[in-house]
Amino acid sequence: MSGKKPVLEIRGLRTQFFLREGIVTALDGIDLTIYENESVGIVGETGCGKSMTAYSILRLVPHPGRITAGSIKYKGSELTTLDPDLMRSVRGTMISMIFQDASTALDPVFKIGSQLGEVISLHQNTYEKGELEKKIVEVLELVRIAAPKEVMRMYPHELSGGMKQRVMIALALSCSPSLLIADEPTTALDVTIQGQILKLLKGLVAKTGSSMMLITHNLGIVAETCDRVCVMYAGRIVEDAETFELFEHPKHPYTAGLLTAFPKLGEKKAELSVIRGTVPDLMNPFKGCPFVDRCDNAMGICSKQRPSRVEVSPGHFVSCHLWSGGESPDGG
Amino acid sequence: MADLVSYVIRKMLLAIPIILLATLIVFLMLYLTPGDPIIALAPPHASVVELDAIRDKYGLNEPAYVQYGLFLWRLVHGDLGISIGAATRNLDVSDLIVQRLPRTLELMGIGLAMSYSIGIPLGIFSALRHNSLGDRGVMVFTLLAYAMPSFWLGILLMLLFAVELGWLDIAGTTGGFGSIILPAMTLGIGNAALTTRMMRSSMLEVIRQDYITQLRSRGLPEREIIYKHALKNAILPVITVIGLDIGWFIGGSVVVETVFSWPGIGMLITTSISNSDFPVVQGCILVLAFFVIAGNLVADILYAYVDPRVRLG
Numbered sequence: 001m002s003g004k005k006p007v008l009e010i011r012g013l014r015t016q017f018f019l020r021e022g023i024v025t026a027l028d029g030i031d032l033t034i035y036e037n038e039s040v041g042i043v044g045e046t047g048c049g050k051s052m053t054a055y056s057i058l059r060l061v062p063h064p065g066r067i068t069a070g071s072i073k074y075k076g077s078e079l080t081t082l083d084p085d086l087m088r089s090v091r092g093t094m095i096s097m098i099f100q101d102a103s104t105a106l107d108p109v110f111k112i113g114s115q116l117g118e119v120i121s122l123h124q125n126t127y128e129k130g131e132l133e134k135k136i137v138e139v140l141e142l143v144r145i146a147a148p149k150e151v152m153r154m155y156p157h158e159l160s161g162g163m164k165q166r167v168m169i170a171l172a173l174s175c176s177p178s179l180l181i182a183d184e185p186t187t188a189l190d191v192t193i194q195g196q197i198l199k200l201l202k203g204l205v206a207k208t209g210s211s212m213m214l215i216t217h218n219l220g221i222v223a224e225t226c227d228r229v230c231v232m233y234a235g236r237i238v239e240d241a242e243t244f245e246l247f248e249h250p251k252h253p254y255t256a257g258l259l260t261a262f263p264k265l266g267e268k269k270a271e272l273s274v275i276r277g278t279v280p281d282l283m284n285p286f287k288g289c290p291f292v293d294r295c296d297n298a299m300g301i302c303s304k305q306r307p308s309r310v311e312v313s314p315g316h317f318v319s320c321h322l323w324s325g326g327e328s329p330d331g332g
Numbered sequence: 333m334a335d336l337v338s339y340v341i342r343k344m345l346l347a348i349p350i351i352l353l354a355t356l357i358v359f360l361m362l363y364l365t366p367g368d369p370i371i372a373l374a375p376p377h378a379s380v381v382e383l384d385a386i387r388d389k390y391g392l393n394e395p396a397y398v399q400y401g402l403f404l405w406r407l408v409h410g411d412l413g414i415s416i417g418a419a420t421r422n423l424d425v426s427d428l429i430v431q432r433l434p435r436t437l438e439l440m441g442i443g444l445a446m447s448y449s450i451g452i453p454l455g456i457f458s459a460l461r462h463n464s465l466g467d468r469g470v471m472v473f474t475l476l477a478y479a480m481p482s483f484w485l486g487i488l489l490m491l492l493f494a495v496e497l498g499w500l501d502i503a504g505t506t507g508g509f510g511s512i513i514l515p516a517m518t519l520g521i522g523n524a525a526l527t528t529r530m531m532r533s534s535m536l537e538v539i540r541q542d543y544i545t546q547l548r549s550r551g552l553p554e555r556e557i558i559y560k561h562a563l564k565n566a567i568l569p570v571i572t573v574i575g576l577d578i579g580w581f582i583g584g585s586v587v588v589e590t591v592f593s594w595p596g597i598g599m600l601i602t603t604s605i606s607n608s609d610f611p612v613v614q615g616c617i618l619v620l621a622f623f624v625i626a627g628n629l630v631a632d633i634l635y636a637y638v639d640p641r642v643r644l645g
Contacts, residue, residue, distance in 0.1 A: 058549055062540075092551035099549075104542040109564050109639055119550045155640045171550065 004035035006075075007179050007211045008057065008095075013070035015049075015056045022283045026052045026065065028235040031309060034179065039205060039212040041222035041243070043258070044232035047279060050215045051100075053232075054181045058095060059087055075178070093123050096177035098201075100184040102164035106156040112167055113152030116140070116174060123175040135174075143170045144200060162193035169201065176208055183215045198225055219262045223247060228315075231255045234280055234290035241316035251318040253295045289321065297322055335643040339636050347629050354621040355407065358614050359400050369610045373416050412618070417609030425615040428600065433619065436589070436596030440581045442512055443520035447577070450524040452570065455531020459566075460558070462536060470532075474525035482584055486518040486591040515592040519584050523577055527570055535566040564638060571635045575628030582620050 015027040027049045034040050042050045055061045057072055059079065072079040074094060079087065099105035107115060116136045126132045133152070140148035143166040156164060165185060172180060182201060186194040202225055205212045214226055222229050223243060230240040231254065239252040250256040257275040277294035280286060288303040289295070295302065299321060307319045370386050378386075387393050391402060406413070412425035420428060458470045493514060494502035501511035538544065539562050547557045582598075589598035597616050604612040636643045 055545075060545060060548055062545075088551045088553065090551070091549055097546075097549045099542055099546055101542065105546040107543045107547070107561050107565070108641060110561070118552065118556075122550075122552060157641050168546075171546075 004038070006033050006035050006073075007038075008032070008034040008213075009071075009073040010053075010057070011071045011073075013053070013056060013072060014068050015052055015061055015065055016068045017065040019064060024065075024282045025285065026235055026282060027056060030070070030235075030237055032230060032237060032240075034211050034213055036178075036211060037206075037209055038228065039202075039214060039226045041226035041229045042213060042215045042232060043217060043219060043222055043229060045217060045279065048232045049235040050217075050232055051183050052235075054097060054183050054213070054215060057181065058091055058097060060091075092119060092177070093175045094177055095179045095181065096172040096175070097181040097183060098165075098168050098172045098185045101188040102168045103156070103161060103188065105168060106164060108156055110155075111152065112140075112154055112156065112159070116152075116167075116171060119171060120174050139170045139174045140167075142173065142204065143167070145170070161189050162197065165189060165193075165197050166200070169197075169204070173204060173208065173210075177210055179211050179213065180205060181213045181215070184217070185214075186221065187216075187218075194221075201225070219247075219258065231258065235282060236290060236319065238291065238320065239316075239318045241313075245313070245316050249313075249316070251312055251316070251323055252291075252320045253297055253322070254291050257294075289319075335640075336636060339643045340633050343629055343632050347625055350625055351622065354625065355404060355618065356400070358618045358621070359403050361614060361617070362610055363396070365610075369416055369608050407618075412615035413611035415604075415609055415612050417604060417607040417612060419607070420609070420612070425611050428612060429597065429615055429619055432595060432597050432600045435594060436585055436598060439512065439515055439519060439585060439589070439594060439596060440578070442516040443581060443584075444523070444577065445520075446516055447520040447523035447527055448570075450520075451527025452531050452567070454524075454528040456535055456558075456563070456566075458528065458532040459535035459539065467532075470528065474528045477521045477525035478529075480522070482518050482522065483587050483591050485521065486515070486588060489514050489518060490592075515588050515594050518591070519581060519588045522584070523580065530570050530573070531566065534569045535562060538562045538566040541565075568635065568639055571631055571638060573631075574634065575624070575631035578627030579624045582624065 010030050010032040013027055013030040013032075014025065017024040017026060030049075030053060032040075032053070042053065044050050052061065052065075056067055057079070059067070059082075061067060067080055070080070074090065079090065082090070106112075113133070113136050116139060117132050120135050120139070121127050121132055124135070126135055136152055137148045140151060145151050145163065145166055151159070151163070151167075156167075159167065165188075169185070172182075185201065186197050189197060198221060201212070201214075212225075214222070216222060226243050228240065229243050229246045230237045231246075231252065232238070233254050239246065239250070239255045241249075246255065247259065250259055254275070257273075260273045261275060275294055280290050280293065286292075286303075288301070288305055289298075289307050292298045292302040301321050305321070307321045307324055309317050309319045310324050311317050312323050370383055370390075370392070374383055374386055384393070391399060394402070410426055412429065415421060415423045415425055415428060454470055454474075458467045461467050490502055493500045499510075500514050539558075544557060544562060547561055548554075585596060586598035586601060588594065589596045590602055593599070597620065601613060601616045603609075604616070
């Protein structure tokens with residue numbers, strides 16, 4: 001990875017929610033680097049902090065949450081302390097986001113053309129009507145919308161789910177950001193449309209040369225789309241490696257569990273494998289590894305000390321006591 | 333736009349049976365209310381024959397459906413009958429109404445304008461500063477304003493602004509702004525409170541929607557997000573109840589006009605009821621019903637104009 005320039009560098013990011021009932025630590029020390037022209041998948045189960053990582057990067061953590069520690073650098077400049085007005089100019093032009101459910105992420109009372117035009121005129125200073133319309137049509141064509149001129153004049157409720165997600169992608173890409181965050185972009189869609197949208201996203205990212213951070217809980221999508229994968233668990237990144245490496249040699253017991261739980265075609269199992277137990281309550285701070293109660297290989301140290309992040313092979317990092325000694329427990 | 337036009341036409345056609353129903357109810361009022369207006373109309377100690385002659389003159393001996401037909405026929409020609417009240421005997425009801433209606437419309441118009449121009453900004457303010465001291469203050473104010481009966485509030489306002497301070501006229505109309513501000517305020521303040529609360533809760537809901545976060549993620553200025561996108565979505569519930577507001581204002585105007593001796597329809601109704609002047613009461617109620625229906629129609633059209641999704645329904 002040394003030859004590539006990082007687009008985004010996150011170090012020790014902590015995001016907490018200050019509720020009346022107590023403090024919820026949604027993100028607890030995230031380290032993540034995304035390089036140029038790279039697609040990074042963030043996987044993990046619901047509530048593990050995948051989306052919160054995205055919101056933290058854009059500094060859109062909803063109230064009463066906020067970033068309490070760590071740094072987020074975009075091409076070397078710090079975002080966490082950036083002036084709000086400057087932060088606004090980062091959003092949309094440098095870092096852009098696609099939301100999970102396009103049917104709720106488009107303003108229902110404005111036409112598609114008006115919503116796209118608004119973003120384009122804001123960031124590209126295009127106000128002349130004819131020119132603006134040309135740019136809107138261009139970006140709709142980019143996401144392969146047939147009849148862009150008609151779609152421009154439609155309201156979101158007049159479009160199908162797949163079309164809406166294409167419009168979302170058009171909105172996100174309209175100002176050619178260097179980093180595109182896609183938060184479960186296909187979860188709300190039919191399986192047949194999912195493939196189309198992923199293919200489109202992948203193609204567009206390659207074409208525009210931007211990097212992508214793809215948030216999903218679907219390992220199949222990651223295998224197909226991403227160069228590198230980060231596995232998140234209870235607000236931490238427990239393992240990250242190149243996609244092939246991670247799928248072939250999962251080191252963290254949680255990753256291994258996820259991979260076995262994912263049913264494969266042609267494989268017959270009497271019962272689907274599951275990871276026993278449930279995620280820990282993020283309101284109660286834990287000293288050790290968050291996975292300890294569900295881990296079959298847990299040792300005494302696991303509940304006492306937080307595992308540090310170690311590089312087990314080049315570019316493959318894991319935070320687990322099984323590996324922090326430098327020795328593999330099962331010789332693998 | 334074509335869908336909007338067809339929506340408006342559909343809504344207007346739907347209003348026709350409602351208007352007919354209103355005329356039927358108003359017509360039946362005559363039969364359902366106690367007291368015989370003919371007795372009031374006839375000279376004292378009139379014989380049965382004389383009474384019957386008067387009934388004949390007013391067409392009251394015809395079968396009910398013929399009378400209703402005649403009533404409708406006259407109605408479409410703008411004829412609401414003649415007054416039988418002591419002070420206004422033999423005057424055209426439509427003339428009496430035309431004389432009084434502008435006063436009531438003026439009062440209601442200013443009252444409505446006041447309630448929206450206070451309620452909408454106050455609701456937005458409250459929602460954007462949710463749970464702050466200002467928000468709580470606004471909530472207390474709305475609770476008080478809504479709970480106060482308008483006849484009492486009207487008297488309080490009169491005491492303060494007209495009697496103590498002498499800034500505004502105490503009652504009646506001089507045609508100037510000084511005479512309308514107190515009755516309009518009395519009429520509008522309850523609705524202002526209601527609008528504030530609706531706007532606040534609707535805004536609070538809208539600013540938590542995904543599309544608002546999405547707009548923020550595009551780097552749009554907060555001003556534009558709130559006053560263009562959030563406002564247009566949040567105002568929808570307020571528009572829906574404009575029709576209901578108008579009905580509420582009509583009811584309120586009867587009370588307020590009496591308190592302030594405002595020469596409008598409300599006062600005409602009150603005096604006509606005590607004079608057993610049935611044609612005038614009927615006419616007034618019919619005209620007010622028409623305004624309620626028209627108000628609802630306007631609200632429906634406005635709603636469809638702002639929210640394209642309802643045009644399909």
